[in-house]
Amino acid sequence: MNWSVHLPALVIAVPLLGAFAAPVAGLGGKPLRNLWLVTVSALTAILSIILWRYVQVEGIMVYVLGGESWALTLPSGLSWPIRIILEVDAFSAFMAVVGSIAALAGAFFSLRFMERFSGLDKFVSLYFLLTAGMLGMELTGDLFNFFVFLEIASVASFGLVAYWRDRPEAIEAGFKYMVVSTVAAMLILIAVGFFYGRYNAVNMAAVARMMRFGYAEKIALVFLVASLAMKCGTVPMHMWTPDAYTEAPAGVTCLLVAVSQASLYGLFRVCFSLYGTSLGSSVVPWTIIVMGVLSMFIGVTMAVIQKEIKRLMAYHSVSQIGYILLGLGVGLLALNDPQAMAEYGFTAMKGGIFHLINYTMYKGLLFLTAGALYYAAGTRNLNELGGLARVMPHTTFMFVIAAAAIAGLPPFNGFVSKLLIYESTFAVYPILAVAALVTSVLTLASFVKVFQTAFLGPEKSVFQHVKEVPATMLVGMSILTIVIIGLTLFPTWSLAHLVEPAAKALVDQAGYITAVMGGGL
């Protein structure tokens, strides 16, 4: 029997096993625990990449958990699926690859970064639970299951955000995140309840096929869009983002960035695959576009004035999420109009999805370099840092690459995705492209500021003892740097093989439905 059919389950089950067996690995002391953290993360990343390859070749995969057969979606002639079903199309597999690479980089980085604190067995457990929750959200084909994985990811991240437990700010950030996330999760649960009440089904494909766009569905849509936008930190629900990203340990922040992408994935899965063409009017696309533009602009203006390096970067994540929302929102706007879709909609979606992988990679790298600065110099305050380029050349090199990528300087991957977004949004309303351009300029300005104050300038006497960070932390950062350089050097290949299949899968609502509803034996 071909083991590849079990890949969707394995991608989630391996990090879960990693989490549950972490106390056992902890018995072997520090070396075994570290080995476990790295091995399981690497295995998850490899499995995700194999899954992605498999989906590219074989098309949409469905997997029935606990079924008599892994592909039996409609047992004994039922007209709707009753089991928990994982449904992996090109977009899901793409998200899983992005998320698991970020998780691997964060795991390497955390080896030395976390060792100043005790209770690392629990850290490893929570880290893997967060990874499993994120991957579960991205691979599931079931609304209730999505809620369950969302809660797994949220609960794990409450603990991880508050992990520096000697800092009251960390506890506050964890508590704030807890309140916001719980409200969001409850709204999602109510929305799932609406679907269950209306259609007796919680499977996304089944609900999508039976969808009649009435009042109940509208309320459910409002709950889903609002809560998922809250979870990925869009303006005006962004207030938890700066606190949580700043206070979480750097390796965890790198993973949290990927986890917020999973919420974004959920938002677009709901809009494109669950509602899709039945959305009808352009209210929802415009809501997403307006949220995107607001996030872009408010996020970046808040970022420019920050003094603390991680907080500055956290506000940039708000702003970068705006680009992705803008791109995919324009795609959603063009969904019902084949001509508009061909002219600008599909380009916008490609831009949004390409920006999604770019954003996760360079933002993860930026948070890791900020963590490296904190580890080496002991402060995150930009007013105190300075002249570190001489003593930390590797970190400086990787920071420059990430900063150039986020600012969208021409050869880098950030430029490619931003250009696609500018081009396509210009066709809708030129003002959208102008807002995106201004945001990009301000992004550049703030990263020039960080680079100048932290790395350039005369050597400071307080930082004489500062050395380059340990090798494992550099390995963690290098993983993301290599991905960024790869995407930079081969933008055409990335667009054709990574991004375009994902965008096509997102538009193809009928394919998503038939994979489950026309399946079975």
Added chain:
Amino acid sequence: MEPLSIIVRTICDIFAWFLAVFGAYVIIHGHLSPGGGFQGGAVVATFMALLLVSHGGKKLLSFVKPGLYSWAETTGLLLFIGTGFAGLTTAFFYNFLAGEGGLFGAVVPLGANSGILNSSGTIAVMNMAVGLEVIGGLSLIILYMFKGIRLYDDTGREETGHDR
């Protein structure tokens, strides 16, 4: 927390065992009656709460070993995921024990019956795994929350540091 009177203590000593037995019943009958691993585990964990209230924290902390509960938690979780992986020849979480005979796989006869206890296959195994995990986890939560109260105890007699 001070110990309560001897009457309360004696009654709690007796009733705590009933709670544990009832919790075990809820766990084992999870697939036939309301409840299951989580609910039964929560009932068993009240064992700890009852002893804490009646005997006071000092006495309880002197004989409770948190490591034991930690291990109950880990064992439960590993048993759970292990059962999931064991079904992987068919599908993840496949109920490979049901209908196979043996301890968990009794075949249920057709027609009305009152339910057969050992018929559920891996569901019973997973209920027990979850039960074990919840017993460990909730007992530890009760202990740590109590330690948290002691930190802010204003009687001034005993001051312990944070468990960092």
